[in-house]
């Protein structure tokens with residue numbers, strides 16, 4: 635959908651909107667923004683999964699060919715931002731902003747997002763809001779490299795993401811503004827059913843085996859699962875990723891851990907380990923669910939070797955001055 639001829643002096647403005655994010659919150663937020671906008675812009679509504687990535691890719695190619703500074707604002711949840719960030723590749727003329735309209739919205743906790751039309755105008759016209767390059771994570775998945783801006787995870791957290799995505803409970807809770815609680819609901823459900831696994835982690839040329847693992851999360855910023863501060867010290871501009879492993883924990887203690895993780899207190903538990911590096915290799919011999927930024931990636935295969943590394947300062951995001 636094209637709206638108004640866009641010839642802003644400094645920055646071309648594109649919106650990529652997932653109207654379905656947050657069970658319709660995307661459409662509601664977009665209407666509000668659209669009504670208040672007094673700038674030339676292009677608007678694109680996503681029609682299916684991964685459409686946001688395709689649109690962002692086309693916009694980026696155009697921006698690079700024309701050598702024009704372009705701001706893409708994703709309106710949606712973490713999945714929509716994930717698609718945009720993957721779609722832009724390494725386009726140097728493109729910067730990414732977001733307006734939160736999802737259920738979990740972890741991106742907006744870890745990074746700045748626009749709160750109003752005024753802020754967008756301030757960025758474009760008054761230059762009161764800045765931009766900065768941030769790191770992303772990258773996971774080699776078969777022949778593809780998938781970028782993540784928040785985190786990727788294998789095991790329990792991915793099984794929660796699988797259950798929550800498109801679930802009826804999430805839709806119902808979204809209707810009463812409590813979509814975030816859907817993750818808590820599925821955490822409780824999976825607590826009763828999830829089977830722990832084994833993994834070998836390689837980094838700095840050393841290998842370590844972990845048994846009875848609940849999950850592995852590789853973080854670029856502190857938050858995951860709708861506000862849980864799984865990796866409190868993660869910084870998206872330090873050229874490093876943090877790999878968190880929770881293992882050898884009883885089901886009841888894991889439940890307790892999820893009560894403390896919102897405040898980042900779980901890091902004191904002896905069953906919680908964290909490694910920091912710019913790359914990790916995981917060896918997994920089971921079929922386990924994997925997610926990137928809460929989006930379902932698929933299942934690991936037997937004898938999987940999974941490489942996860944940082945992309946230093948690969949994406950330009952809006953940022954407060």
Ligand SMILES: Nc1ncnc2c1ncn2[C@@H]1O[C@H](COP(=O)(O)OP(=O)(O)OP(=O)(O)O)[C@@H](O)[C@H]1O
Nearest residue numbers: 655656680681683710711712713714736737738739
């Ligand atoms: N028109 C559409 N129909 C169905 N799914 C869509 C459409 N547009 C985008 N999607 C998909 O919707 C999924 C969810 O989007 P998103 O993550 O932005 O919202 P959310 O799940 O409500 O928020 P959060 O991830 O923050 O909890 C994504 O996988 C995206 O690809």
